[in-house]
Amino acid sequence: MKSSLEVFFKPRNIAIIGATPTKGKLGNVIFEVLRGKFKGNIYPINPKYQKIDGIECYPTVKDVPEDVDMAVIVVPAPIVPEVVKHCVDKGVKGVIIISSGFSEIGPEGAEREKKLIEIIKGSGTRIIGPNCLGVYDAYTGVDTWFLPEDRMARPPKGYIAIVSQSGALAAAMLDWAARMGVGIAKAISIGNKADVDEADLMEYLVEDSDVRVIAIYLEGLRPGTGQKFVEVARRITKKKPVIVLKAGKTKKGTKAVASHTGSLAGAYQIYASAFKQAGVIEASSVLDLFDMARALATQPIPKGRKVAVITDGGGMGVMATDALESLGLILPETPKDVKNRLRNKLVPFAALGNPIDVTGSVIDEHYVVAFEEVLKSDAFDMVMGIFLMQPPLLTEKLPDKIIEVLKKYRTKPVVAVSFGGSKLTLKLIKKLEENGIPVYEIPERAARALWAMAYYSEIRELNE
Amino acid sequence: MKSSLEVFFKPRNIAIIGATPTKGKLGNVIFEVLRGKFKGNIYPINPKYQKIDGIECYPTVKDVPEDVDMAVIVVPAPIVPEVVKHCVDKGVKGVIIISSGFSEIGPEGAEREKKLIEIIKGSGTRIIGPNCLGVYDAYTGVDTWFLPEDRMARPPKGYIAIVSQSGALAAAMLDWAARMGVGIAKAISIGNKADVDEADLMEYLVEDSDVRVIAIYLEGLRPGTGQKFVEVARRITKKKPVIVLKAGKTKKGTKAVASHTGSLAGAYQIYASAFKQAGVIEASSVLDLFDMARALATQPIPKGRKVAVITDGGGMGVMATDALESLGLILPETPKDVKNRLRNKLVPFAALGNPIDVTGSVIDEHYVVAFEEVLKSDAFDMVMGIFLMQPPLLTEKLPDKIIEVLKKYRTKPVVAVSFGGSKLTLKLIKKLEENGIPVYEIPERAARALWAMAYYSEIRELNE
Numbered sequence: 001m002k003s004s005l006e007v008f009f010k011p012r013n014i015a016i017i018g019a020t021p022t023k024g025k026l027g028n029v030i031f032e033v034l035r036g037k038f039k040g041n042i043y044p045i046n047p048k049y050q051k052i053d054g055i056e057c058y059p060t061v062k063d064v065p066e067d068v069d070m071a072v073i074v075v076p077a078p079i080v081p082e083v084v085k086h087c088v089d090k091g092v093k094g095v096i097i098i099s100s101g102f103s104e105i106g107p108e109g110a111e112r113e114k115k116l117i118e119i120i121k122g123s124g125t126r127i128i129g130p131n132c133l134g135v136y137d138a139y140t141g142v143d144t145w146f147l148p149e150d151r152m153a154r155p156p157k158g159y160i161a162i163v164s165q166s167g168a169l170a171a172a173m174l175d176w177a178a179r180m181g182v183g184i185a186k187a188i189s190i191g192n193k194a195d196v197d198e199a200d201l202m203e204y205l206v207e208d209s210d211v212r213v214i215a216i217y218l219e220g221l222r223p224g225t226g227q228k229f230v231e232v233a234r235r236i237t238k239k240k241p242v243i244v245l246k247a248g249k250t251k252k253g254t255k256a257v258a259s260h261t262g263s264l265a266g267a268y269q270i271y272a273s274a275f276k277q278a279g280v281i282e283a284s285s286v287l288d289l290f291d292m293a294r295a296l297a298t299q300p301i302p303k304g305r306k307v308a309v310i311t312d313g314g315g316m317g318v319m320a321t322d323a324l325e326s327l328g329l330i331l332p333e334t335p336k337d338v339k340n341r342l343r344n345k346l347v348p349f350a351a352l353g354n355p356i357d358v359t360g361s362v363i364d365e366h367y368v369v370a371f372e373e374v375l376k377s378d379a380f381d382m383v384m385g386i387f388l389m390q391p392p393l394l395t396e397k398l399p400d401k402i403i404e405v406l407k408k409y410r411t412k413p414v415v416a417v418s419f420g421g422s423k424l425t426l427k428l429i430k431k432l433e434e435n436g437i438p439v440y441e442i443p444e445r446a447a448r449a450l451w452a453m454a455y456y457s458e459i460r461e462l463n464e
Numbered sequence: 465m466k467s468s469l470e471v472f473f474k475p476r477n478i479a480i481i482g483a484t485p486t487k488g489k490l491g492n493v494i495f496e497v498l499r500g501k502f503k504g505n506i507y508p509i510n511p512k513y514q515k516i517d518g519i520e521c522y523p524t525v526k527d528v529p530e531d532v533d534m535a536v537i538v539v540p541a542p543i544v545p546e547v548v549k550h551c552v553d554k555g556v557k558g559v560i561i562i563s564s565g566f567s568e569i570g571p572e573g574a575e576r577e578k579k580l581i582e583i584i585k586g587s588g589t590r591i592i593g594p595n596c597l598g599v600y601d602a603y604t605g606v607d608t609w610f611l612p613e614d615r616m617a618r619p620p621k622g623y624i625a626i627v628s629q630s631g632a633l634a635a636a637m638l639d640w641a642a643r644m645g646v647g648i649a650k651a652i653s654i655g656n657k658a659d660v661d662e663a664d665l666m667e668y669l670v671e672d673s674d675v676r677v678i679a680i681y682l683e684g685l686r687p688g689t690g691q692k693f694v695e696v697a698r699r700i701t702k703k704k705p706v707i708v709l710k711a712g713k714t715k716k717g718t719k720a721v722a723s724h725t726g727s728l729a730g731a732y733q734i735y736a737s738a739f740k741q742a743g744v745i746e747a748s749s750v751l752d753l754f755d756m757a758r759a760l761a762t763q764p765i766p767k768g769r770k771v772a773v774i775t776d777g778g779g780m781g782v783m784a785t786d787a788l789e790s791l792g793l794i795l796p797e798t799p800k801d802v803k804n805r806l807r808n809k810l811v812p813f814a815a816l817g818n819p820i821d822v823t824g825s826v827i828d829e830h831y832v833v834a835f836e837e838v839l840k841s842d843a844f845d846m847v848m849g850i851f852l853m854q855p856p857l858l859t860e861k862l863p864d865k866i867i868e869v870l871k872k873y874r875t876k877p878v879v880a881v882s883f884g885g886s887k888l889t890l891k892l893i894k895k896l897e898e899n900g901i902p903v904y905e906i907p908e909r910a911a912r913a914l915w916a917m918a919y920y921s922e923i924r925e926l927n928e
Contacts (some may be wrong), residue, residue, distance in 0.1 A: 024856070030581060094536045129570055136755055147854050147856065149886070150542075150886055150887050150888065151854045151856065151888060152854050153885060164779075165779070166778060166779030167824070168776065168777035168778065168779060168780070169780060169852075171852070172777065172883040172884045173883070174890065175883075175884035175885045176883050177885075179884070179885020179886070179890075180885065181912040185827045193544075217779060219782060238842060247779055247782040247786060249787065250790060251789065252785045252795050253782050253783075253785040253786035253789060255785075256778075256781055256785040256819055257782050259815040259817060259821070260778030260781065260782055260815070260821065261778065285906050285907075285908045286783070286906055287906050294644070312632065312793075313630065313632035313633055314720075314723075315632060315681065315683065316632070316636075317720055317724065318683060318717050318720040318721050318724055319711050319717075319749070321709060321714065321716045321717040322712065322716075322717035324713045325714040325716045325717060326713075327714070341907055349569065351723040353719075353720075353723060355720055357723070357724065358633050381838040388632055388635070388636045389615060390611050390632065390639060391614050391615075391632070392610070392615065419637070419639075419640050420616075420636045420639035420643070421639050421640050421643020422613070422614055422615055422616060422617040422642070422643070423614050424614065425639065426643075441751060442749050442750055444748070444749045445668055
């Protein structure tokens with residue numbers, strides 16, 4: 001059965017209700033952005049114009065001569081119910097309401113929002129919003145985000161789906177991902193979530209083959225939807241990892257949520273235990289969210305919690321050890337046979353325990369040998385490779401050599417750490433990232449990514 | 465009285481014992497680096513050569529025709545005691561021993577290291593190292609780090625001093641700082657610290673007018689020097705902030721320290737309480753160390769813990785609130801009179817409590833007005849400004865306007881947050897940083913920086 005949400009991501013055509021030729025206005029930016037990348041027909045709707053930029057404009061969506069799959073609404077709040085009614089009459093399946101002036105402004109707006117739900121009742125029409133940025137789909141070109149490229153760059157195609165209660169934050173996230181080269185599949189700004197909410201989107205995204213990990217920014221669930229969220233998430237997390245960044249954890253934070261989205265952030269402890277119950281991974285910041293998502297989107301699922309650390313900087317190795325152990329991950333001692341083989345191939349003063357410290361006298365081949373050994377050994381489920389590129393004998397060929405050995409033996413998650421900034425470091429980061437190895441600045445962040453993968457692996461087994 | 469360590473940073477001349485014309489060798493890299501930037505005389509010392517690259521070379525340091533202030537030693541370990549003896553005989557005041565092969569390799573090396581101390585006893589000669597990278601001074605051009613620019617870029621001049629037990633980590637830190645534009649005054653890699661240790665350097669750096677904050681990477685203090693560290697730090701932190709990143713906190717981490725620097729990391733709790741007693745600020749990662757150091761190096765000392773948050777993204781405001789409250793900082797409600805003035809100047813749906821949310825409808829002037837009000841108000845000791853640059857009406861003139869208002873009213877610490885990546889965001893970050901406002905990617909990191917400043921302000925008062 002096709003999901004009722006599919007139309008938001010793969011519409012055959014899109015009507016823009018409130019389209020306008022006036023540059024800089026929302027109804028124009030959305031029109032321009034969509035025209036530049038969406039392949040299907042676009043229908044500007046506005047009774048004031050006959051044509052916009054040479055494209056036929058209709059007084060209402062009902063006047064469009066073919067069936068309309070999706071509509072984006074950018075008219076003032078008081079007119080929204082009327083145009084939503086038009087959409088229902090026309091049989092439009094997906095309506096994104098960008099306009100604000102609903103429950104976020106108080107009782108009057110809440111009344112108006114309630115009316116929307118009454119209008120779509122029993123109709124088969126679904127609503128995203130109001131008070132949102134809508135849908136960004138890197139694969140189909142649906143992009144209702146009214147922000148031009150110079151303010152919000154669009155990230156490369158990837159496997160992460162973002163669902164956000166805050167439009168501003170989601171926009172900043174896409175802009176950041178674009179700069180960092182982090183691949184995004186879809187982003188949905190759900191605003192007041194009058195109809196479509198996090199649970200609905202999880203149900204859709206879990207079946208979406210472009211998506212490998214679902215990342216959610218949440219301030220508060222709508223009253224009465226907590227049980228639904230937990231039930232759906234519990235089911236979804238068996239198939240795909242879900243990461244939630246919950247804002248409003250402290251007393252003051254909860255108050256700030258109330259004045260932002262009007263959500264009831266409630267007692268954070270209730271959320272935290274619901275997340276645990278549902279197998280959801282909790283992020284501690286927006287960077288932490290991306291750190292974990294990047295690993296979950298690119299790495300295989302680990303068999304367990306046992307990590308091998310390979311480093312050329314002893315200090316970084318110590319910090320990695322502290323971070324991993326604090327998170328409950330395990331650093332087993334390197335097995336004897338592995339040690340024996342390494343002893344003959346690394347410098348005599350290399351540390352062979354775990355971390356394996358190839359030292360500042362490292363040459364490229366030492367890293368290759370060490371990776372080969374830990375990837376082959378049953379003693380380790382995951383690998384953290386720390387590459388400080390300052391040692392004088394390392395060459396710019398190192399990343400290619402590492403990628404080669406990973407391709408040969410790769411069945412375990414591998415993450416990398418590199419701290420620095422000169423040519424060799426930047427080249428290594430770029431090469432590894434291009435080949436699907438997430439690179440982090442510090443071992444503490446890489447450790448969080450490994451933890452998320454180990455945790456998710458356990459979740460999947462527990463939730464069977 | 466002039467410190468006996470001054471000669472390491474402001475020598476009139478430098479002898480390089482073990483200098484060589486062979487490209488790529490340590491004794492050549494150091495010679496080339498110093499020749500390129502150090503203004504005083506350089507004396508290569510090597511019995512094998514008469515001249516190196518056209519510069520007169522001497523068989524021993526004793527043969528140099530003038531007094532020698534400082535010597536860098538890069539000869540093999542077994543010869544080091546002999547050349548150190550030459551230095552003492554010649555009256556060299558500062559000796560940096562780069563060579564490894566001392567206490568870090570076991571009993572034989574420890575014996576050799578002990579000999580060094582016996583040789584300098586009562587002589588007025590001080591030793592940094594052995595097994596270290598030595599001294600980097602951005603102001604005087606002393607640079608004994610045997611890493612060429614393409615592996616370790618040199619950061620811009622600044623106010624942060626780095627003291628590190630790990631050479632590899634310190635090198636990566638300088639390389640990273642160079643890329644990020646973080647200003648560094650000095651970096652000292654102290655290796656085995658046979659003579660000069662963290663406490664000695666704190667004593668020197670506290671009197672150094674180029675240094676505003678001392679950042680230390682520590683695995684373990686030498687046995688018997690704990691009391692000295694605490695006493696000195698307690699005295700120093702009255703005048704300048706000291707941040708320590710302690711590695712080896714967990715059981716496994718402590719073990720990793722033993723195989724790295726051979727230090728006794730000891731029970732972390734003992735260190736943690738010593739740091740507290742000494743008024744030292746503890747960092748949780750190398751990024752956290754820089755996050756706090758950047759703020760302490762550029763901002764005035766706050767009067768208290770009361771923070772105003774100004775944001776155009778409600779979600780970021782909520783996360784800032786959570787982070788600040790978790791760290792024990794205070795977000796007082798915006799005073800009535802301030803609210804009244806803001807009400808007339810911001811958009812009607814702006815949130816006027818704290819965070820002050822100027823919303824996505826923000827124009828540059830709203831930020832200016834909000835900053836002006838919180839900088840003038842006694843209700844706040846510090847300010848976190850969150851700038852998401854996606855909102856359509858913000859212009860590229862915003863950073864200049866913010867800097868102007870800060871110059872007018874600036875008596876409080878101000879830190880900024882910007883998450884994104886397109887032109888406007890990058891321009892804002894660059895402009896603010898150039899004008900001494902540290903910018904962080906996420907509010908959680910900015911909150912740590914504010915916490916460090918508030919904590920330091922209390923330390924200074926407590927330690928009076």
